[in-house]
Every structure is written in structure tokens, then in C-alpha cells.
Amino acid sequence: xxxxxxxxxxxxxxxxxxxxxxxxxxxxxxxxxxxxxxxxxxxxxxxxxxxxxxxxxxxxxxxxxxxxxxxxxxxxxxxxxxxxxxxxxxxxxxxxxxxxxxxxxxxxxxxxxxxxxxxxxxxxxxxxxxxxxxxxxxxxxxxxxxxxxxxxxxxxxxxxxxxxxxxxxxxxxxxxxxxxxxxxxxxxxxxxxxxxxxxxxxxxxxxxxxxxxxxxx
Numbered sequence: 013x014x015x016x017x018x019x020x021x022x023x024x025x026x027x028x029x030x031x032x033x034x035x036x037x038x039x040x041x042x043x044x045x046x047x048x049x050x051x052x053x054x055x056x057x058x059x060x061x062x063x064x065x066x067x068x069x070x071x072x073x074x075x076x077x078x079x080x081x082x083x084x085x086x087x088x089x090x091x092x093x094x095x096x097x098x099x100x101x102x103x104x105x106x107x108x109x110x111x112x113x114x115x116x117x118x119x120x121x122x123x124x125x126x127x128x129x130x131x132x133x134x135x136x137x138x139x140x141x142x143x144x145x146x147x148x149x150x151x152x153x154x155x156x157x158x159x160x161x162x163x164x165x166x167x168x169x170x171x172x173x174x175x176x177x178x179x180x181x182x183x184x185x186x187x188x189x190x191x192x193x194x195x196x197x198x199x200x201x202x203x204x205x206x207x208x209x210x211x212x213x214x215x216x217x218x219x220x221x222x223x224x225x226x227x228x229x
Contacts, residue, residue: 079202083140085133094201103201105130106166113167114179114199114210119218120171121157123179131204139204151206152197155179157218175225177218 084091090105104113105125112130114121129151131139139146161175168176197209212218 079200079207081202083136085137087133090130090133090136090203092201092203094199101199101201102170103203104167104170105203107132109166111166113165113170115167115170116174116199119174119222120167120176121179121212122162122165122167122176123155126153126208129203129205129208136204146202146204148202148207151208153208153210154182155210155212156182156214157212159218159221161221175222179212182213 080095082093082095084093088107090103090107092103092105094101094103100117102113102115104115106113107125110125112123112125114123138144157177157179159177161177163176165171165176198212198215199210201208201210
């Protein structure tokens with residue numbers, strides 16, 4: 013387990029001369045293919061407990077809407093509790109089996125871990141401790157939940173008794189630059205590479221499935 017020690021100084025505002033904490037090849041490929049403009053920021057940190065970091069992407073120029081996260085980062089697992097507009101959702105990025113879990117109050121989702129959006133635990137921790145710049149430009153992921161709900165997942169202990177669904181990408185590609193015309197996202201998270209907005213295109217179908225399942229239970 014990586015222990016995050018409390019910093020002795022306040023994280024600075026972005027320095028244009030600071031090197032961004034990104035894996036250049038991956039970042040360049042994503043920017044070129046998706047036409048994403050980089051937007052690098054030093055993330056301000058506060059501490060709500062000795063071993064708990066709270067990260068916010070808010071900035072004075074309001075280029076990025078406020079996104080607060082509580083981080084619990086181990087050697088191979090990142091647990092990120094997201095507070096977005098008063099709504100708390102947990103993301104679990106497991107590098108042991110390359111999966112990402114989304115734990116909401118009513119249901120859970122599981123999907124393949126996306127290395128182009130999720131920085132490895134060691135690099136994420138190192139960047140936060142150094143006050144490095146992160147690319148917080150927004151990208152959009154359009155996903156679909158497979159029905160029916162699945163059982164016996166790695167998230168069983170965290171999700172019970174909530175239903176769990178596997179998320180898959182739309183055929184036209186999962187990741188793209190966010191557009192101002194996009195409908196509201198269902199989930200949002202930052203794991204070191206871009207702020208990811210997730211839209212589950214068939215969420216209404218999932219809700220109908222759950223209502224029907226509850227009536228027959």
C-alpha cells in the first residue's frame with residue numbers, strides 16, 4: 013500500500029515552465045486522433061484525514077467546473093470517491109485485472125480499465141506529491157450497459173445488494189472530445205489523464221429492467 017504523507021507546503025498555481033505529468037506517446041496519440049486540446053493544471057490538494065487526499069479540478073478561470081475527489085491509492089488499486097454536484101460515486105481502478113468499477117447508490121457498473129484515461133498508481137501519487145501539472149481537458153465516453161445484471165464480480169463485496177452491469181463501448185468509439193451540445197453526463201471522474209464524462213446511452217432501459225425485476229421479486 014502506498015502511504016501518502018501530508019505535504020509541508022501548499023500546492024502552487026500552474027507554472028508554464030513545469031513539465032506536464034503525462035505519458036507523451038499516449039497523450040499525443042489521443043490528442044491527434046480526437047482533436048483534444050490539452051489543458052494542464054496543478055490540482056490543489058486539501059487533507060480531510062491523515063491518509064486521505066481531496067483533489068479538486070476547480071480553477072479561478074472556471075475553465076473546468078469543480079470536481080472534488082477523495083483518493084485512496086494503493087500499489088495496484090485506485091479508489092476514487094467523486095463528489096460532483098453533491099452526488100457521491102466511487103470509482104475503483106484495479107490494475108491487477110485491468111478493470112474499472114463504478115459504485116453508485118443504486119447500482120454498480122464494471123468495465124475495462126482505460127489506460128489512456130487512468131494514470132498508474134505510482135505515477136499518480138508521484139505527480140500529486142510533486143505538484144505536477146495534469147491534463148484536465150474533458151473527454152466524453154458513450155457506453156452501453158449489458159442486460160441482464162451480472163453476478164460473481166470482483167465488486168461483489170462493494171456492490172451487494174445492488175445490481176451490477178457490464179459497460180461496453182459504442183461501435184463508433186468510446187472516447188472523444190466533449191462537445192457543448194452533448195447531453196448531461198451520468199458520471200464524471202479524473203484519474204490522472206483528462207476529466208472523463210461518462211454517458212450510459214441505455215440507462216433508461218436499465219431503470220425499466222430494474223423496475224420490472226423488482227415487481228417480479
